[in-house]
Amino acid sequence: MKHTQRLYTLSLLVLITLYQANAQYTETINSNRPGASQGAFAVGENVIQLETGISFENSQHSLRSSDASIFGTDYALRYGFQSSRFEFIIDGTFLAQNESILAGGSFREFETANFQRNTLGGKYLFYDPWISREMEGPNLRSWKKNNTLQWWHLIPAVSGYVGINTNFGGSPFMPEEDSFISSRLALISQHNYKRWVLVSNFIMDRILTDFTSFTGIFTLTHTINYNWSVFGEFQTIIGDFYSDELLRGGAAYLISRNLQVDVNALVNFKSTPERWQVGIGVSYRFDQFLNEDYIxxxxxxxxxxxxxxxxxxxxxxxxxxxxxx
Incomplete structure (x- = not known):
């Protein structure tokens, strides 16, 4: 009985601690661009953030003898709701494709445009190892402990994501028999150390359908100075509809506290299809409604x-x- 009471008390204290702790509102915009992964942290309570970009891609399929030019537009609208730990996210991609296919000794051209994905979801920050460290402040007795890698730096911030995909039908970029609505889950971790950030996403998409897929995204970002940052990213996709390994890279430039622009590029490692892509993007944060009681x-x-x-x-x-x- 005593052990049960102790366990109940400990669980209650943990819940109170998680409820009272706040993720830090960053002084500059916290964007998921230009990579494909999500960071663990939300945008901040009552903050609205728009992230969008355009891209051009060339895709050549050796078995189908096809060559496609694809123009894409992606978007993400993020809103910090009721807490600096939680945000709503609406994101998706619209593609316009011009494809030439060799058939009967001659090339035939096909044009199509539709959404590749539209998802409504929510992300919640479960754990942030930096909160307690910031409250403790720097170690006044040891310069080494304040300026060298410590074991607790290896502990990531952890978030969970739940989303609902909507399929408008007739899109060549989705499975023909894909459900109108399907679910999407993700486990997100983020390591922050000085000017380096490592983000990992483990995604399960189109759950309980015939086209369930598993994706892993690993993004390493380095801040060069106040304005410039660069990133490299590896993504693996495992599924019956599409499987691939993708490599991305690029840079972002901070124009102002709330405005960021970026450039990015993508290549893959197979010929069914062989892909390359280049793109530019912008992220803007509306924080006029921000609760300013942040650290x-x-x-x-x-x-x-x-x-x-x-x-x-x-x-x-x-x-x-x-x-x-």
């Missing part, structure tokens, strides 16, 4: 943020006063 990386940065908000307020008042458009 910034330093008091100086929080003061800079508050000063910027005050300057924006003054400019807005001047425009209204003098009728400046």
């Amino acid at each position: 910034f990386e330093s008091k100086e940065k929080k003061q800079d943020y508050e000063k910027q908000k005050e300057n924006e307020k003054i400019k807005s008042e001047r425009k209204q006063k003098f009728n400046i458009p």
Whole structure:
């Protein structure tokens, strides 16, 4: 009986700790672009974020003797709901394809356009190892412990994702007999160490259908300076409809605190089909409705943020006063 009470008390304390802890609102935009993986952290409570891009791809299938040019547009709309740990996500990809197929000694051209994927989902941050460390503050007795790799740096932040796919029908980029609605689950981990970030996604898609697939995405990002970052990414896809190994790389540039642009490229390692792709994208964060009770990386940065908000307020008042458009 005593053991049961202790277990109940411990479980209650853990739940209270998880409920009270908040993921840190980052001073600059936290975008999932330009890679294909999701980071473990949400955008922040009451924050709206739009991530979109365009791409051009060439796909050649050796068995079908086909050559396709594909223009794509992808989008993601993220909203931090009620908590800095939870966000709603609507994301998808629209493709327009022009394909030439060798048949009967001559090439025939086919044009088609439709969605490849549309998903409504939610992501929740279950565990963040940095929260307790930030509350403890730096070790005042040991420079080494503050500036070298420690064992707890190997512990990742962990999130879970649940999504619902919708199939509008007639899309050549989806299985012909795919269900109108299917589910998508993902386990997300993220390691942060100084200027390096390693994100891992383990995804199970189209669950309980005839075309269930398994995907692993591993993204390594390095921040060069305040504005520039580069990334490399490996993705493996296992499924009856499509299987492949993809390699991506690219760079992102931070224009302002809430605006990021990126370039990216993709290649694969097989000829059925053989693919390469290039793309550009942009991410923008709307944080006007942000609850500002967040921990910034330093008091100086929080003061800079508050000063910027005050300057924006003054400019807005001047425009209204003098009728400046």
